[in-house]
Amino acid sequence: MNILAIECTHEALSAAVSCSGVVTEALCVDWKKAAESLVPLVEQVMTESRLNRQELECIAISSGPGSFTALRIGMSVAKGIAYGLGIPLVPVPTLSAMAASLQAAAGTVMAVITARKGEYYYAAYRSEDLSSSVWHDEVKRGSAADVASAADVLALSGEAVVVGRRLDELIPLLAASGVVYREADFFSARSLFSAAERLFAPADTADLNGISPDYRQTFSPNGGRG
Secondary structure: OEEEEEEOOOOOEEEEEEEOOEEEEEEEOOHHHHHHHHHHHHHHHHHHHOOOHHHOOEEEEEOOOOOHHHHHHHHHHHHHHHHHHOOOEEEEOHHHHHHHHHOOOOOEEEEEEEOOOOEEEEEEEEHHHHHOOOOOOOOEEEEHHHHHHHHHHHHHHOOEEEEEOOOOOOHHHHHHHOOEEEEOOOOOHHHHHHHHHHHHHHHOOOOHHHOOOOOOOOEOOOOOEO
């Protein structure tokens, strides 16, 4: 398949094209400037892949949870391209895709992403479920202590790995529990292709208006988050 993938949920920004299995990817270090950087990044990766836009079969987007602003920007760009080309948009859950991209041999993988200040989104997956693409949607949100406590439980039941980006507050707590921590530098737009191909069929008939970012938070009119 010919797929354009976008990942900008937290701390990193990337776009990738898979053209008959050949992957071209472009990365941007200034994640907080997604509004200015994402469209040029997509144009760059399309040019480098030498794939005509009309040859794309679908757009894959890392759908969250993650940064409210980055998710909104990424989804808007992805929808705009999908609308313009008349092709499906495939939302790929961020935490499960991140966990699956680790390719752990055994045990449990917990993916963690920063939520608002002092809080995190996290979800644990058995490695055999990840490898067979059996992904659940049981995402939790809690403090660093909550994440560390959940990691402690996983460590007691066997081998466990936590993956995430820039989790400086969590790393000492995880080390105390004996859980291995892996920085998720390996997770990028290219990590979405396998899931996008698997999810393509149902997305083919989905209404683009019905696809939205998975914020996992509520927002009040005064700008507060719940």
